[in-house]
Amino acid sequence: xxxxxAWLVAFVSYLVLTSFSGGIALWSKGELIxxxxxxxxxxxxxxxxxxxxxxxxxxxNPIRWLKLLLYLIGPFPLAMARANLDVAYRVITGRxxxxxVKISPDLKTDLGITLLAxxxxxxxxxxxxxxDEERNDLYVHWINVKNTEPSPxxxxxxxxxxxxxxxx
Numbered sequence: 001x002x003x004x005x006a007w008l009v010a011f012v013s014y015l016v017l018t019s020f021s022g023g024i025a026l027w028s029k030g031e032l033i034x035x036x037x038x039x040x041x042x043x044x045x046x047x048x049x050x051x052x053x054x055x056x057x058x059x060x061n062p063i064r065w066l067k068l069l070l071y072l073i074g075p076f077p078l079a080m081a082r083a084n085l086d087v088a089y090r091v092i093t094g095r096x097x098x099x100x101v102k103i104s105p106d107l108k109t110d111l112g113i114t115l116l117a118x119x120x121x122x123x124x125x126x127x128x129x130x131x132d133e134e135r136n137d138l139y140v141h142w143i144n145v146k147n148t149e150p151s152p153x154x155x156x157x158x159x160x161x162x163x164x165x166x167x168x
Contacts, residue, residue: 007043014039048110064166071162079157080123087124090143099145100129103152104137105160112167113138119159126155 014035090096117128125143152160
C-alpha cells in the first residue's frame with residue numbers, strides 16, 4: 001500500500017507539472033506512459049520514506065504538503081540567503097574555523113531526519129556528513145565552529161523545528 005500511495009502522489013505531481021503540454025488533450029499518450037513509468041521508479045525509491053508502515057500515511061496529508069511548500073518559499077530561502085552572506089564574509093575576511101560537529105535534533109522519523117539533512121547540505125557553509133541511526137544524531141561539517149558541542153539552533157537555525165512540523 002505504501003508503494004501504491006507513493007506512486008499515486010508521484011504520478012499526480014507529474015501530471016500537474018506537465019499539464020497542457022500535449023497536443024489536443026492535456027497530455028499526450030507518450031507523456032502519460034512516461035509519467036507512469038517514472039512514477040513507478042520514484043515510488044520504489046521513496047515508498048518506505050513517505051509511508052513507512054501501511055498505517056502511517058502522514059505525508060499524504062495535504063496540510064503537511066502545504067507546510068512543506070511554506071517552508072520552501074519562506075524560511076528556507078531566507079536562511080540560505082543569510083548563509084550565503086555569511087560564507088561570503090568569511091571568505092573575504094579569512095575568518096574560517098571549519099570542523100565537524102554532532103547535533104541532536106530529536107527527530108523521530110526518517111523523513112524528518114532526511115529533510116533536515118538535505119536542508120543543512122543545501123545551505124552554504126554546512127554539509128551533513130553522517131547520521132547515527134540509533135540515536136538520530138547528525139554529524140555536520142560547519143564552516144564556523146564556535147564550540148565543539150553546539151545546539152542544533154546554532155548550526156542550522158530553525159530547520160529542525162520545521163522538519164518536525166512537516167514530517168512528524
